[in-house]
Amino acid sequence: MSTFNRVAIVGGTHGNEFSGIYLLKKWQASPALIRRASFETETLFANPNGFRDNKRYLDCDLNRQFLPADLANMELSNYEQSRAKVINAQLGPKGSARTDLVIDLHNTTSNMGPTIILLKADAFNTQLAAYVSSRMENAVILFEDHCSVEEHYFLCSIADQGIIVEIGPQSQSVVRQDVLDWMDEMTAHILDFVELFNKNEVPELPATVSAYRYEETLKLPESEDGERLGMVHKNVQDADFTVLRNGDPIFTLFDGTEVCWEGDYDAYPHFINEAAYYDNNLAMSLGKKVEIGVIR
Amino acid sequence: MSTFNRVAIVGGTHGNEFSGIYLLKKWQASPALIRRASFETETLFANPNGFRDNKRYLDCDLNRQFLPADLANMELSNYEQSRAKVINAQLGPKGSARTDLVIDLHNTTSNMGPTIILLKADAFNTQLAAYVSSRMENAVILFEDHCSVEEHYFLCSIADQGIIVEIGPQSQSVVRQDVLDWMDEMTAHILDFVELFNKNEVPELPATVSAYRYEETLKLPESEDGERLGMVHKNVQDADFTVLRNGDPIFTLFDGTEVCWEGDYDAYPHFINEAAYYDNNLAMSLGKKVEIGVIR
Numbered sequence: 244m245s246t247f248n249r250v251a252i253v254g255g256t257h258g259n260e261f262s263g264i265y266l267l268k269k270w271q272a273s274p275a276l277i278r279r280a281s282f283e284t285e286t287l288f289a290n291p292n293g294f295r296d297n298k299r300y301l302d303c304d305l306n307r308q309f310l311p312a313d314l315a316n317m318e319l320s321n322y323e324q325s326r327a328k329v330i331n332a333q334l335g336p337k338g339s340a341r342t343d344l345v346i347d348l349h350n351t352t353s354n355m356g357p358t359i360i361l362l363k364a365d366a367f368n369t370q371l372a373a374y375v376s377s378r379m380e381n382a383v384i385l386f387e388d389h390c391s392v393e394e395h396y397f398l399c400s401i402a403d404q405g406i407i408v409e410i411g412p413q414s415q416s417v418v419r420q421d422v423l424d425w426m427d428e429m430t431a432h433i434l435d436f437v438e439l440f441n442k443n444e445v446p447e448l449p450a451t452v453s454a455y456r457y458e459e460t461l462k463l464p465e466s467e468d469g470e471r472l473g474m475v476h477k478n479v480q481d482a483d484f485t486v487l488r489n490g491d492p493i494f495t496l497f498d499g500t501e502v503c504w505e506g507d508y509d510a511y512p513h514f515i516n517e518a519a520y521y522d523n524n525l526a527m528s529l530g531k532k533v534e535i536g537v538i539r
Numbered sequence: 540m541s542t543f544n545r546v547a548i549v550g551g552t553h554g555n556e557f558s559g560i561y562l563l564k565k566w567q568a569s570p571a572l573i574r575r576a577s578f579e580t581e582t583l584f585a586n587p588n589g590f591r592d593n594k595r596y597l598d599c600d601l602n603r604q605f606l607p608a609d610l611a612n613m614e615l616s617n618y619e620q621s622r623a624k625v626i627n628a629q630l631g632p633k634g635s636a637r638t639d640l641v642i643d644l645h646n647t648t649s650n651m652g653p654t655i656i657l658l659k660a661d662a663f664n665t666q667l668a669a670y671v672s673s674r675m676e677n678a679v680i681l682f683e684d685h686c687s688v689e690e691h692y693f694l695c696s697i698a699d700q701g702i703i704v705e706i707g708p709q710s711q712s713v714v715r716q717d718v719l720d721w722m723d724e725m726t727a728h729i730l731d732f733v734e735l736f737n738k739n740e741v742p743e744l745p746a747t748v749s750a751y752r753y754e755e756t757l758k759l760p761e762s763e764d765g766e767r768l769g770m771v772h773k774n775v776q777d778a779d780f781t782v783l784r785n786g787d788p789i790f791t792l793f794d795g796t797e798v799c800w801e802g803d804y805d806a807y808p809h810f811i812n813e814a815a816y817y818d819n820n821l822a823m824s825l826g827k828k829v830e831i832g833v834i835r
Binding site (some may be wrong): 273282297423444521 | 563565568569593648672710711712713714716717719720766770772773776810812816818
């Protein structure tokens with residue numbers, strides 16, 4: 244019996260991240276591309292009105308609306324809050340979902356390359372990480388397992404297994420072929436792996452896989468009343484997953500002053516200068532580099 | 540007597556092009572940076588509500604509203620059409636403007652580097668082009684002199700002399716330090732040149748300057764009902780100002796088909812895959828490489 248019977252690929256959770264939206268169109272025209280023998284694959288266009296208006300979202304970030312309490316709160320009724328409830332009913336419900344795996348396709352303006360974000364470090368996810376790493380040279384593995392899947396507010400947390408495919412750099416509201424091709428390839432590797440996992444045919448994998456683990460989020464320099472006072476330092480711009488050490492310059496204020504990072508660990512920045520995070524004056528996330536044991 | 544008595548530097552004509560907006564703040568805090576002895580310099584924040592809403596524009600593109608007939612048409616009354624009339628009253632009026640030179644600061648998501656767009660190939664502009672080229676190694680000179688200044692619909696066409704400083708690549712709604720520094724430097728070179736020009740102290744310049752001249756605009760592949768069918772080919776992405784020849788691949792359709800360029804000249808694409816141009820399904824502009832005589 245298969246572990247995974249039903250897989251959903253979600254695109255357009257953010258309406259101005261175009262790669263997933265155009266891949267969904269491609270796969271809807273050629274469903275064989277995402278078909279595998281041992282499970283059903285469906286596709287879902289999460290935020291069509293965001294795409295229509297060429298915006299990340301109309302009212303609030305759809306990919307932050309999937310906490311159980313928020314899904315249960317019928318007072319939360321704006322467009323994305325309503326979409327979250329509909330998607331949860333369609334693919335979930337969260338906690339006892341009819342979908343076994345959700346693959347949610349995202350773009351970032353940051354120079355993160357083809358990144359797969361995993362929410363657990365269990366047998367499935369560690370094997371998947373090792374498999375994708377072995378098949379795709381420039382793939383980056385990022386664990387965001389600092390909280391339980393239930394406690395995550397991401398769309399993909401509806402299912403027991405949720406994955407975010409996060410590819411950049413790509414400006415909002417643009418399609419880049421390199422980014423589209425990476426997303427297409429990474430999604431295919433994930434589907435291939437699920438097929439092998441279901442059939443108990445996962446090939447031999449290394450004992451560990453190199454990855455990053457989310458640690459913290461840094462804000463842009465701002466005044467007491469929230470006005471931005473500076474920007475990401477040019478040494479850090481585009482240097483996603485390049486080590487940052489205590490004392491390294493991290494921000495430049497608009498008056499030219501350099502600000503250095505004060506930290507007690509080797510940090511690996513990512514989501515550096517992501518456009519969508521300016522809403523909250525976020526500058527970047529920091530992670531630690533880790534060797535994750537592959538659980539067989 | 541000075542030729543240029545009054546110069547205006549305009550930022551935020553597009554509300555999500557942040558470099559000019561943050562430079563204006565910097566210069567307002569330190570006016571000496573843009574002060575020169577022989578002329579007055581003022582700054583103008585063209586589309587504050589676009590910035591407030593983090594959008595290029597609210598109703599229509601402000602940098603397309605400066606045709607004389609449109610400025611005179613009081614039926615055109617939306618936000619940007621109204622801003623155009625106010626700015627024209629403040630800096631113009633177009634045709635007999637009290638401002639001698641408008642420098643309008645823009646960003647592009649395309650990999651155009653620090654580009655200066657000039658609307659005339661007269662003595663002032665050709666000398667300016669040669670001066671900026673000699674002072675800034677990576678500066679790109681682009682002439683958009685295919686029509687008269689009066690026939691241009693750009694904001695900077697209000698004045699007899701108008702310049703667009705166009706720096707990329709930068710995602711919309713982001714500040715990159717490298718891009719900000721290039722814009723700051725290029726603007727300073729322009730102000731320095733105006734000062735030298737006024738004082739009749741322009742140094743010796745080469746007889747010609749290498750530049751590009753706008754030729755045509757290409758659309759993305761689309762269906763009869765306007766749906767996008769493809770994207771810029773990965774060979775062309777980021778290759779702004781790199782030659783494109785008849786038969787070179789230019790687009791990739793979403794089904795994988797490659798489309799080649801059919802043209803009878805050596806083309807130099809720019810504004811390649813610019814996010815803002817998706818509104819009209821524009822893929823890129825093409826120019827010709829030219830050696831422009833410097834008129835003394």
